[in-house]
Amino acid sequence: MTTTIAQPSYLEGKKGLFSWIFTLDHKRIALLYLYAIIAFFLVGMTLGLLMRLELLNPGKDLVEPTTYNQIFTLHGVIMIFLFIIPSIPAVFGNFFLPLMLGTDDVAFPKLNLLSWWLYVLGAVFALATLVFGDGPADTGWTFYAPYSVKTGTNVTMAVMAAFILGFSSILTGLNFIVTIHRLRTPGMGFNQMPLFAWGLYATSWIQLLATPVIGITLLMIVAERVFGIGLFDPSIGGDPVLYQHMFWIYSHPAVYIMALPAMGIVSEIIPTFAQRTIFGYKAIAYSSMAIAFIGYFVWGHHMFTSGMSGPAAIIFSVLTFLVAIPTAIKVFNWVATLYKGSIDVKPPLLYALAFIFNFLIGGLTGLVNGALAADIHVHDTYFVVGHFHYVMFGGTGFAFFGALHYWFPKIYGKLYNIRMANISFAIFFIGFQLLYFPMLVVGLMGMPRRYYDYLPQFHVPNVVSTVGSWILATGILMMIANLMVAYWKGKKARKNPWHGITLEWQTSSPPPLHNFDKMPEVNEKGPYHYKNAMDQ
Amino acid sequence: MEHSFSLPNSGHNFDAEASKLGMWLFLFTELLLFGGLFLVYMVYRSLNHEAFIEASHHLNVWAGTTNTIVLLASSLTVAMSITALQQGNKKRSLLLLTITFIAAGVFLVIKYFEWSAKFEHGLFPGMEHYSQLPTGERLYFYLYFFMTGLHGLHVIIGGIFLAVVMVKIKSGKVHKDRISLLENGGLYWHLVDLIWIYLFPLFYLIH
Ligand code: HEM
Ligand SMILES: [Cu+2]
Numbered sequence: 001m002t003t004t005i006a007q008p009s010y011l012e013g014k015k016g017l018f019s020w021i022f023t024l025d026h027k028r029i030a031l032l033y034l035y036a037i038i039a040f041f042l043v044g045m046t047l048g049l050l051m052r053l054e055l056l057n058p059g060k061d062l063v064e065p066t067t068y069n070q071i072f073t074l075h076g077v078i079m080i081f082l083f084i085i086p087s088i089p090a091v092f093g094n095f096f097l098p099l100m101l102g103t104d105d106v107a108f109p110k111l112n113l114l115s116w117w118l119y120v121l122g123a124v125f126a127l128a129t130l131v132f133g134d135g136p137a138d139t140g141w142t143f144y145a146p147y148s149v150k151t152g153t154n155v156t157m158a159v160m161a162a163f164i165l166g167f168s169s170i171l172t173g174l175n176f177i178v179t180i181h182r183l184r185t186p187g188m189g190f191n192q193m194p195l196f197a198w199g200l201y202a203t204s205w206i207q208l209l210a211t212p213v214i215g216i217t218l219l220m221i222v223a224e225r226v227f228g229i230g231l232f233d234p235s236i237g238g239d240p241v242l243y244q245h246m247f248w249i250y251s252h253p254a255v256y257i258m259a260l261p262a263m264g265i266v267s268e269i270i271p272t273f274a275q276r277t278i279f280g281y282k283a284i285a286y287s288s289m290a291i292a293f294i295g296y297f298v299w300g301h302h303m304f305t306s307g308m309s310g311p312a313a314i315i316f317s318v319l320t321f322l323v324a325i326p327t328a329i330k331v332f333n334w335v336a337t338l339y340k341g342s343i344d345v346k347p348p349l350l351y352a353l354a355f356i357f358n359f360l361i362g363g364l365t366g367l368v369n370g371a372l373a374a375d376i377h378v379h380d381t382y383f384v385v386g387h388f389h390y391v392m393f394g395g396t397g398f399a400f401f402g403a404l405h406y407w408f409p410k411i412y413g414k415l416y417n418i419r420m421a422n423i424s425f426a427i428f429f430i431g432f433q434l435l436y437f438p439m440l441v442v443g444l445m446g447m448p449r450r451y452y453d454y455l456p457q458f459h460v461p462n463v464v465s466t467v468g469s470w471i472l473a474t475g476i477l478m479m480i481a482n483l484m485v486a487y488w489k490g491k492k493a494r495k496n497p498w499h500g501i502t503l504e505w506q507t508s509s510p511p512p513l514h515n516f517d518k519m520p521e522v523n524e525k526g527p528y529h530y531k532n533a534m535d536q
Numbered sequence: 537m538e539h540s541f542s543l544p545n546s547g548h549n550f551d552a553e554a555s556k557l558g559m560w561l562f563l564f565t566e567l568l569l570f571g572g573l574f575l576v577y578m579v580y581r582s583l584n585h586e587a588f589i590e591a592s593h594h595l596n597v598w599a600g601t602t603n604t605i606v607l608l609a610s611s612l613t614v615a616m617s618i619t620a621l622q623q624g625n626k627k628r629s630l631l632l633l634t635i636t637f638i639a640a641g642v643f644l645v646i647k648y649f650e651w652s653a654k655f656e657h658g659l660f661p662g663m664e665h666y667s668q669l670p671t672g673e674r675l676y677f678y679l680y681f682f683m684t685g686l687h688g689l690h691v692i693i694g695g696i697f698l699a700v701v702m703v704k705i706k707s708g709k710v711h712k713d714r715i716s717l718l719e720n721g722g723l724y725w726h727l728v729d730l731i732w733i734y735l736f737p738l739f740y741l742i743h
Contacts, residue, residue: 007541026547098547105547107554174561182554183545212565216572223682227661231576231678237671242579246572517541 007512009413024109027511029116030095031411036123037091038480040082045473047075052435052469055462058454068452069138070153074129076141077158081165082123084392085254087400088261089172089207090119093200095411097176099504099511100194102185102520107178111171118168125161129154140450142251145232145243149224156225159218166211166218169257173207176200185503187522194502194527195284199264202288206253206260210296214250217243241306248299256295258392259359260288262399263330266352269406270334271528272500273349274341278528280333287326294323301370305379313372320370327363331356346498347421351402354429358394362387365440380450383443389436401428401479408483409497413509414490420482428475434468502527552716559720563727566690570731573683577738580675587672589743594659595680599650600740603643604732610639611729614698614722624712626705633702636725640695647688651681680739687731694728697721 010027013019020028051071054062063071094112098105106112129136137158139148148155180201184193193201221243224230232243263284271278278284300308300316308316334356343349365387368374378384409415438461443449447458454462496505503520504511523529581588617632654677658665661678669677701721704710710717 102543103545103547104543107547107551108558109547111558170565174558174565177561178554178558179547181557182551183547185543185545208561208565209568212568213572216569219686220576220682230661231580231675231682235671236674236678237580237584238675239579239583242576246576249572514542514546516543519541519543 006517007514009508009510010513011412011510013513022113024105024113025513026094026098026105026109026112027411027515029112030091030093032116033086033090033094033119036119037083037087040078040123044075044078044083045476047071047078049469049473051075052466054452055454056466058456058459058462060452063452065452066138069140069450070136072450073138073140073158074126074136077126077137077162079392080141080254081162082119082126084258084396085165085169086119086172087258088265088396088403089169089176089200089203089257090115091400092196092265092403092407093172093176093261096407096504097179097197097200098183099507099515100197100502101179101183102188102503102516102522103179103183104514104516106175107182108175111175115168115171115175118164118171122161122163122165122168125157125164129157129161132157142247143218143221144247145221145224145238145240146234148221149230149233156222159221163215163218163222166215169207170211173204173211176204177208180204185520185522187524191282191285192522192524192527193285195267195278195281195288196261196264196502198285198288199260199262199267202292203257203260206257206292206295210250210253210257213246214254217246217250220246241303244303244306245299248302252299252302253292253295255391256291258396260291262355262396263288265399265403265406266334266355267330268500268502269348269352269402270337271530272406272498273344273346273352274338275344275499275530276337276341276528277526277530278333279336279339280329281526281528283329284333287329290326291323294319294326298323301375304372304375317370317372321367324363324367331360344498347418347425348402348406348498350422350425350429351398351405354398354425355395355402358390358398358432362390362392362395365390378443380448381443382439382447382449385449386436386439386443389439394432394436404483406498407504408486409493410504410509410511412487412490413493414486415493415497416482416486416490421479424475424478424482426475427471428479431468431470431472431475435465435472436468438462438465438468501530550714552714555716555720556723559723563723566727566731570683570686570734573679573686574734574738577679577683580672580679584672584675587670588676591669591673591676592739592743594654594657595740596650596653597740599646600736603646604736606639606643606646607729607732610636610643611726613639614725618715618718618722621705621710621712621715621718626711629718630702630705633698633705637695637698637702640691640698643691644688647684651684654681683735684739687728687735690728690731694721694725697724 010025020032023029050062051068054068094106133154134152136153137143137148137155138151138153139155143155143159148159180193180197220231224232230238232238232240234240267278267284298316298320300312301320304313304316365383369378369384369387405416405421442458442461442465445458445461447454493509495507495509501523503522506520507516613632614636617629617636620629620632654660655663659677660666660681661674666674666677698721701710701718704717
């Protein structure tokens with residue numbers, strides 16, 4: 001007779017610093033990312049608050065013009081490369097992909113650890129720009145040549161940071177693709193996979209196929225700076241516009257590296273809190289792949305004003321509009337899932353709904369940018385700043401925090417105070433709208449981005465925006481405090497507090513070291529078939 | 537008997553299919569890395585057609601051809617070494633890998649002499665002769681050094697990879713029934729070869 005002994009949870013087990021920073025356990029690696037990513041988010045947020053403070057009044061109040069340029073560059077680099085791109089895949093993908101597939105780790109645990117260390121190295125490079133030479137880069141996070149080649153600030157190091165972080169991202173993507181192909185639990189076909197896994201799958205392909213292009217482009221910038229002359233330098237016949245193409249060939253698809261996992265999160269949260277089968281499973285799954293594919297061919301929409309032939313501009317514009325279709329399909333499916341569901345309004349659902357709301361605004365303003373004539377007017381104005389914050393922060397950022405609230409009980413085995421979570425969500429959400437909606441308005445009025453100063457007629461919306469930034473920061477800090485209190489003092493969470501039916505809810509909270517104490521049971525009718533969902 | 541439950545589809549099991557899939561995916565990223573450079577080459581070549589032809593006369597076609605043959609041959613030997621190990625012939629496999637390894641060295645030595653000749657003529661970006669060239673030719677040499685340099689780096693990495701595999705074959709960690717590391721080393725080496733197959737005509741041959 002064989003009996004199975006219960007394993008300790010992954011949080012108990014081995015103790016000590018080294019058991020964390022050299023762990024091969026995907027769950028611990030995920031938590032390392034979680035802490036680092038939240039820390040960088042807070043740093044980035046502080047820089048954002050600083051910029052907003054400078055912009056409270058027209059004229060120079062707080063920082064020198066160059067310093068302002070360095071601040072928005074560092075803010076952009078941190079938020080893009082250290083926060084939003086790794087956020088959902090590296091934290092929740094790492095933690096939950098293996099659990100959702102019913103396996104005990106990713107396909108290459110050592111490679112996973114290497115990704116983490118590359119992330120750390122990249123972060124060190126990014127922060128090192130603060131102390132060496134003439135300070136952080138002042139080029140904007142886009143590092144456009146020829147200015148990025150001429151400026152005396154620490155561009156080389158910032159660019160190396162982005163290069164290394166790209167490598168980390170590639171390896172994570174590679175790991176996930178192989179994991180999905182090889183480690184699904186017996187009985188789980190591709191079409192029985194949770195939609196979060198689908199989102200990660202599409203994302204991973206983009207990480208794999210787009211990131212090398214920016215890698216090589218950034219290397220060219222480095223070479224150019226080291227040898228003092230180079231490929232994008234017009235004085236030797238180089239073409240700065242070519243740099244922009246190369247940059248956006250990666251950086252537009254990168255937008256979907258941010259968005260697709262977030263859509264996956266929303267597709268998990270909504271059926272759970274509506275206790276209803278997701279509407280249009282396949283449509284959501286395949287539209288992720290469609291977005292990933294079309295998203296590869298739209299980069300030119302960032303360059304309508306940089307000099308581009310008419311036909312090229314029209315093609316890029318049309319393709320950009322095409323992306324809206326699979327995106328809209330998803331939105332309709334989410335809303336249809338809610339229709340006649342037994343909706344349980346809990347914090348994760350609030351975040352998911354906020355995602356839909358914000359993403360809608362972000363997406364529609366994106367169409368304005370994608371329309372050729374309109375873009376000439378709004379290009380490089382605050383309208384664009386408003387737009388991309390709605391998409392990245394209002395979309396992916398909210399989904400990230402939604403995921404944190406959704407899976408917190410699973411990760412730590414503790415429940416947080418729901419009331420506090422609701423209140424901080426409300427403050428966060430209101431602050432967000434006050435912070436970014438005025439940017440859309442003031443952008444349409446013609447206020448350009450990337451200046452420390454503005455004309456007096458833009459004053460009122462800027463005051464609203466800055467006040468909004470304080471409210472938003474309050475909400476975020478309250479939210480984090482609430483979760484920290486829960487971590488130390490929270491009530492014990494049950495195995496399945498939200499009555500979810502994907503596989504991660506079949507194991508204890510927090511999960512045991514090897515994820516499952518018995519074989520997880522796949523729901524053959526699909527991952528969201530709620531008929532046989534039992535209260536556990 | 538007591539034991540803790542373990543899943544059949546564990547990420548900690550050895551899975552030859554998975555490691556091969558992982559390697560292929562990695563090769564895609566390498567291809568795209570060079571793909572970016574090929575794109576830049578294409579654009580600048582079409583803008584500076586004449587200058588590129590002019591500049592390409594500075595290259596030594598014989599050295600390039602020799603190197604092409606060396607690399608092609610080494611791709612063959614690495615493939616043969618895999619077959620040898622599959623048949624359980626460890627000695628033969630090691631011998632063939634050694635030949636591959638030497639070929640990598642020969643390639644680098646020839647490349648070294650080619651590069652030094654360019655240096656002597658002051659054709660490296662920033663040197664005197666280089667700075668007097670027409671702009672298109674400067675782009676050509678910039679690309680030449682960047683692309684063959686990056687490729688050379690890949691030859692070195694590939695060589696180290698193969699050396700590690702050799703050590704593991706010797707110590708018995710890689711063998712007939714657990715051959716995927718050698719296969720992956722072979723795949724990587726083929727990639728290094730493949731990229732050169734494109735670099736060679738682009739820089740040395742087409743007029
Ligand atoms: C937390 C509160 C945040 C505030 C107060 C804030 C504020 C700002 C402001 C005022 C700018 C415009 C600077 C200018 O053009 O003069 C900006 C730029 C930017 N923000 Fe944020 N932001 C916040 C969060 C985020 C998040 C979460 C992300 C990404 C997910 C993000 C990504 C960016 C990027 C990429 C830029 C462009 C930088 C550049 O122009 O190179 N921000 N932010
Ligand atoms: Cu774009």
